[in-house]
Amino acid sequence: MKRNFLLGKGERLAEDITVRGGGGPKEAPYTFFEARQRLTPMLQKASSQIDALPDAACPNEQAVVGLTLNPEYLSKSAYPLELLKAAGVTPVGSRPRRITPERRSRNRAPSETLTTELFVMAPRATFRNWGALLPSLAENAPGAKDLASLEDIEAPGPEDKIKGKLPDAQEAVFEVVLHADSLTGDRFVLPYFQQYLAHLGVESDFRRRFYVGGLCFLELDAPVDLADEIATFTVVRALREMPRLRMLRPTIRAATLPGQSLILPTAPAIDPSIRVAVFDGGVPDGHPLTSWVTPIEAHGIGPAHSEFLKHGIGVSSALLFGHLDPKVPPAVPYANIDHYRVLDTDPGQNPHELFDVLDRIERVLTDQPYEFVNLSLGPRLPIEDDDVHAWTAVLDDRLARTDTLAAIAVGNDGEGDALLGLNRIQVPADCVNALAVGACDTPDTDWQRAAYSSVGPGRSPGLMKPDLVDFGGSLGRPFLVVGEGLTPEFDATGGTSFAAPSVLRLGTGIKAHFGSGLNLLAIRTLLIHSTECADHSRQEVGWGRVPRDLATIVLCDDDTIRIVYQGTISPARYIRIPVPVPPGELTGNVSIKATLCYKTPTDPHHPGNYTRAGLELTFRPHDQKFSRETQLHPDSKSFFGTTVNGMTEDELRKDAWKWENCLHATKSFRGSSLRNPTFDLHYNARLEGRDFRPDEPLSYAMIITVKARNTLDLYDQVVRKYATQLEPIRPVVDIPIQL
Structure with missing residues (x-):
């Protein structure tokens, strides 16, 4: 019996392309002088609040302050790196925050939206000096252009760090999250935190701890009424009662099946090499x-x-x-x-x-x-x-x-x-x-x-x-x-x-x-x-x-092709991935389904910018349709779109959909609107929300299915056309297709 297995080696069809980048100048919601005027009292208030903290709560005089970005400055290219350098503060994390900005650019009405709150760490004297110098900061000073990117400046308090309802008991096991990586944690933060807890009368050994990214997760036994004091330690990011394990009981209970014998197979596993x-x-x-x-x-x-x-x-x-x-x-x-x-x-x-x-x-x-x-x-x-x-x-x-x-x-x-x-x-x-x-x-x-x-x-x-x-x-x-x-x-x-x-x-x-x-x-x-x-x-x-x-999954009808692409792409690179179609014009309606997945390193201390890798796909259905004479590449058409899970871009964050590491969609086209269709794939990389170019290429997998009901031999036509490039992926072990 003829079996049309899915086609592999799709990555052989990919080719590099050049894409013109850049855009017009960004219009800021605030002028430099407006930003300086509105941020000065915020910074000075935050500085006063951390100055009022107990010395023991600020390890080696270090303190953490939150800088909330205006929602128009969420892209990696808008990251206020020069401002942070000029101020002498170090970013240690961030979190999503929902706000209504005071102003938007181009006189648009403000509305509630998601943005990012950056956590920055520095000696208390640094924040004090920044607050004293800000009122006289010159417009051409280093980092001054980034002032308009800040919407708010605050010093997080215990109420911002304690998660959920605390137990009524006198003692509890807490999960404490610190702004600390493995290097600064063991050598610097944990010894100070241990001393601070001892001052509160809490013994700690930190045997159970995990470092991931810029976070340290600790287990801590402590009196519940000391939660506010524990959260006052400025490097604490979050504190909650330690969650319990899910109860591993069945969600439904049903009677067993009396009289039903169960005969298990006696053969060994089909592929014992799989781990x-x-x-x-x-x-x-x-x-x-x-x-x-x-x-x-x-x-x-x-x-x-x-x-x-x-x-x-x-x-x-x-x-x-x-x-x-x-x-x-x-x-x-x-x-x-x-x-x-x-x-x-x-x-x-x-x-x-x-x-x-x-x-x-x-x-x-x-x-x-x-x-x-x-x-x-x-x-x-x-x-x-x-x-x-x-x-x-x-x-x-x-x-x-x-x-x-x-x-x-x-x-x-x-x-x-x-x-x-x-x-x-x-x-x-x-x-x-x-x-x-x-x-x-x-x-x-x-x-x-x-x-x-x-x-x-x-x-x-x-x-x-x-x-x-x-x-x-x-x-x-x-x-x-x-x-x-x-x-x-x-x-x-x-x-x-x-x-x-x-x-x-x-x-x-x-x-x-x-x-x-x-x-x-x-x-x-x-x-x-x-x-x-x-x-x-x-x-x-x-x-x-x-x-x-x-x-x-693995077989195609005669009017269908399914192609597997297993490739790699380097940072900032653009590659063109053709959608295999037979020669000549397709008739009737044609369905194209595409799925893209890739693994990505993560930044858990930046949950809003959690994934470091982003693959952006642009669909070009017809290679001879150009809207402008100066256009370098054919017209594009929305495929995955700028919405995810039914939510609009405004409900998410600007460009957030570009950082989803799994995209999947099905679109229907008239056959006459398709001529050598392609997906252009672009690799964006970021680190802790800012621009970054890693040394290693990113592995990706993409599956494309084309179904043309009016072309009854679509599979055979494509196999013949791409005979030297695509290969049917045939089974290596003869097992039943039916489960």
């Missing part, structure tokens, strides 16, 4: 799943807990077999699993468990290279727009530097209070370098989000969260897994905990099927590219539901 890790509650020795699962005890782990073991068995079962169908024997697993038990003690009883578990996971990922990783656990904490949690920061940093496809369950609080944001995806599902997986209520055609599945949006950048959904079970249709007994039996359960490994199983199936023909970034892109959304809200289901079988 898969699960971090969860464990799998007991001797359990039937240990034919494919290796139970591993994490370093320093305590005794196993029965409830966690049951959860771990269910997660591993979902990764091996997906949702079990009592009418169909389970298929042979695609890959084996290393299951790390990282949980112990009674569920939710240990206030220190969150950092303990994260430490166990990080140790493994540091020492062991894994291609696939599943996390169906994490803090029971909805994400925040203005801060990144330790779990997200640590995992995103690790995933950016390794060739790993991670699936993370979004959590089961989708029925929480929407006004308070308690129904939003839970940490660490906001990782931009992982797949955040939600749950739908049925594997059948008429599906919708399972009510318990937490919803988006994610943080900007990273708005499209969940990335996708898969069947996770519902009260009327539970998710079936292998039970905890030593004799194989069905167990009925449900939750995003099982949707995530089910998606990852599909990824391992693609890997087993195609071997090295597709890298892990391309597999992630394929999963998103193949989703179906129908009319569901993007905030509820992300890009949509993953396909039910591999055929939908």
